[in-house]
Amino acid sequence: MVASDENDSIKKLVFGLDEPIAAIQKAISDFVSGQRVNIAILALPYAGKSELVDEIFKMHPREVTKVTFSSIMDNKGQIPLLKDPTRIMIFDNCHYLYMRKIGGFDVIEEFLNMVLSSDKILYITTWNIHSWNYLDRVLDIGRYFPVQVKIPSLNPADMKEFLLSAYNENEIQFVNDIEVKKEKIFQVVKRPIAKNITRGKVNLYSLRINYIALQTLLFNRTPSETAESTIFKEITKISRGNPGVAKDIWNKWLEYPVIKTSNINTVFSNIDLDSTGRFVLYIILSMGHIKKAELKNIILNWTYNVDDMMINKIIFEMLNQDLITKNDEYYSVKHEKLSVVVKYLENIRLVW
Amino acid sequence: MAEVNLDTVVTGFEQIDPNTVLVSFVIIILAVILSKIVAFFLTKFSEMTWRYRLHFKTIIPLSKVLIYSLAVYYIFASLFALSFNQLVLLSGLIGAAIGIGLRNLFENIAAGIIIVMEKTYHVGDRIEMGDYYGEVKDIGLRATRLVTPNDELVLAPNNLVFTQCVASGNSGSSEMMAMLDIYIENDSDVDLAMKILREAVVTSRFVYISPTRPVVILLNDYPFYKGLKARAYVNDLRDEFVFRSDVTRRTWNEFYKKGIKPPKAHIVNYGNAAE
Numbered sequence: 001m002v003a004s005d006e007n008d009s010i011k012k013l014v015f016g017l018d019e020p021i022a023a024i025q026k027a028i029s030d031f032v033s034g035q036r037v038n039i040a041i042l043a044l045p046y047a048g049k050s051e052l053v054d055e056i057f058k059m060h061p062r063e064v065t066k067v068t069f070s071s072i073m074d075n076k077g078q079i080p081l082l083k084d085p086t087r088i089m090i091f092d093n094c095h096y097l098y099m100r101k102i103g104g105f106d107v108i109e110e111f112l113n114m115v116l117s118s119d120k121i122l123y124i125t126t127w128n129i130h131s132w133n134y135l136d137r138v139l140d141i142g143r144y145f146p147v148q149v150k151i152p153s154l155n156p157a158d159m160k161e162f163l164l165s166a167y168n169e170n171e172i173q174f175v176n177d178i179e180v181k182k183e184k185i186f187q188v189v190k191r192p193i194a195k196n197i198t199r200g201k202v203n204l205y206s207l208r209i210n211y212i213a214l215q216t217l218l219f220n221r222t223p224s225e226t227a228e229s230t231i232f233k234e235i236t237k238i239s240r241g242n243p244g245v246a247k248d249i250w251n252k253w254l255e256y257p258v259i260k261t262s263n264i265n266t267v268f269s270n271i272d273l274d275s276t277g278r279f280v281l282y283i284i285l286s287m288g289h290i291k292k293a294e295l296k297n298i299i300l301n302w303t304y305n306v307d308d309m310m311i312n313k314i315i316f317e318m319l320n321q322d323l324i325t326k327n328d329e330y331y332s333v334k335h336e337k338l339s340v341v342v343k344y345l346e347n348i349r350l351v352w
Numbered sequence: 353m354a355e356v357n358l359d360t361v362v363t364g365f366e367q368i369d370p371n372t373v374l375v376s377f378v379i380i381i382l383a384v385i386l387s388k389i390v391a392f393f394l395t396k397f398s399e400m401t402w403r404y405r406l407h408f409k410t411i412i413p414l415s416k417v418l419i420y421s422l423a424v425y426y427i428f429a430s431l432f433a434l435s436f437n438q439l440v441l442l443s444g445l446i447g448a449a450i451g452i453g454l455r456n457l458f459e460n461i462a463a464g465i466i467i468v469m470e471k472t473y474h475v476g477d478r479i480e481m482g483d484y485y486g487e488v489k490d491i492g493l494r495a496t497r498l499v500t501p502n503d504e505l506v507l508a509p510n511n512l513v514f515t516q517c518v519a520s521g522n523s524g525s526s527e528m529m530a531m532l533d534i535y536i537e538n539d540s541d542v543d544l545a546m547k548i549l550r551e552a553v554v555t556s557r558f559v560y561i562s563p564t565r566p567v568v569i570l571l572n573d574y575p576f577y578k579g580l581k582a583r584a585y586v587n588d589l590r591d592e593f594v595f596r597s598d599v600t601r602r603t604w605n606e607f608y609k610k611g612i613k614p615p616k617a618h619i620v621n622y623g624n625a626a627e
Binding site: 100101102103104105137138275278279282347348349350352 | 401402526548551552554555557560561562563567587588602603606
């Protein structure tokens with residue numbers, strides 16, 4: 001049923017990553033011929049940036065050294081200074097090199113200084129796109145990495161190919177178990193009131209909304225659309241074309257070997273957080289994964305009355321609203337809520 | 353000819369009965385209620401779409417002008433069934449009324465229409481008009497409602513735009529520039545102080561930075577102390593004062609940790625006097 005990891009990885013690259021790979025390969029060949037242009041790979045969490053650099057690593061195993069940051073570096077000394085660096089250095093998750101607080105840029109400034117000063121090394125770096133956008137405006141880091149590769153969103157066709165790549169042909173059955181009736185979206189409903197007294201002459205009129213029909217109209221779910229098409233369209237929309245998020249949603253909806261349209265769960269979320277909560281949500285989003293202690297370290301600098309109880313309260317609210325998830329010690333935005341959270345933070349302009 | 357017309361006009365006005373006057377009042381009240389409802393929903397909707405808040409709020413005064421104009425038109429054209437000549441006469445009467453005693457009222461109304469049409473300022477802007485400073489909550493036909501930083505509601509007559517300069521801090525944008533000054537001892541490490549102040553600004557959750565909205569830190573040299581000035585944009589103009597407070601507090605916390613001190617009080621007074 002499942003192909004080998006290596007094949008899977010190569011297949012993943014086909015889906016929407018052709019252009020990023022071509023841009024990176026060109027930068028590498030330019031570097032070989034004497035022109036150094038450092039690269040920044042930008043993506044949302046789960047979009048596949050780490051898979052992309054893994055693939056680059058596989059293509060140039062002898063020339064490339066890969067360093068992955070998995071938590072926030074709060075000390076300049078934590079930047080690994082390799083005694084014998086290779087010609088191409090990959091630094092994965094560089095957004096862990098800063099904190100949004102006073103004194104939180106020392107590590108990244110040291111790193112950027114290192115990037116500038118080592119002429120004979122090509123730097124390929126990966127960043128959370130929201131952290132990058134912030135740092136680009138604050139530190140102008142775009143100048144340090146002239147080649148910026150954004151991992152594109154997958155369209156429904158690519159998404160279908162990506163999600164089905166792990167299965168044999170016709171292995172998955174798509175079932176349409178929702179019958180969309182042609183009903184009026186708005187209907188005036190008459191309800192008699194005080195029937196016993198007035199003998200049904202006084203009626204209360206109200207407007208009834210047929211939400212299923214409305215949803216059909218809004219999301220272009222035509223009755224003639226196949227179950228397969230509907231499912232991939234919905235997954236692409238909810239995930240905003242993010243393959244990692246889409247895979248997670250797929251796994252939740254799949255009742256192997258069947259996937260039903262009735263399992264489609266469109267995410268409508270009403271986020272209700274105070275100003276501190278919003279900022280904490282932004283920090284979690286821009287870091288991808290973050291520990292509570294790291295979160296506290298950032299927020300402590302920001303507000304004067306932060307204690308464990310306050311952090312716990314904010315985290316509890318976000319867990320309660322099903323916005324974030326805890327994995328080991330790390331908090332991150334829930335896969336299926338990623339697009340909702342990004343939209344919310346874009347709307348209040350915490351995400352630029 | 354003119355005498356005949358005048359007779360017709362007078363006859364026309366004589367035909368207006370109490371019932372018509374009553375209906376006219378009802379229409380005016382309905383127009384007021386309708387404009388309030390429209391303003392309420394537009395305000396609600398604008399707050400939901402935070403990003404385009406001020407764009408929606410711009411429509412509020414326009415909708416009011418439209419509703420009131422339609423109401424007045426309906427009253428004159430349908431209820432009173434005034435002819436062109438009668439309307440001309442009415443205009444003359446209104447002109448006389450303006451000249452006699454209602455000049456200020458009509459000046460305010462004219463100014464209100466100019467403010468709406470010319471977009472001198474918008475609902476949601478933070479403006480300084482005459483002696484008043486605050487956020488524009490509503491642009492009425494007669495007066496503009498401002499809420500001052502001390503949460504006082506000020507009704508500033510619209511005709512101030514004819515006689516006073518109006519300064520708008522944001523001019524229709526959600527963000528606005530906020531400036532703050534911090535003074536430090538003369539022998540302080542100014543590079544470190546400027547770095548700390550800059551980091552305090554750019555890490556504030558209230559800040560908004562873009563290529564056209566940069567953060568600028570300036571140093572002023574006074575005889576006995578140094579002054580730092582931060583110029584940055586606050587994401588939501590309603591957070592102007594919270595932003596300043598947040599940056600000032602965090603800057604001083606860090607200054608104290610790094611041994612940067614404020615100048616002595618009497619020296620600061622000297623500087624102010626010198627200015």
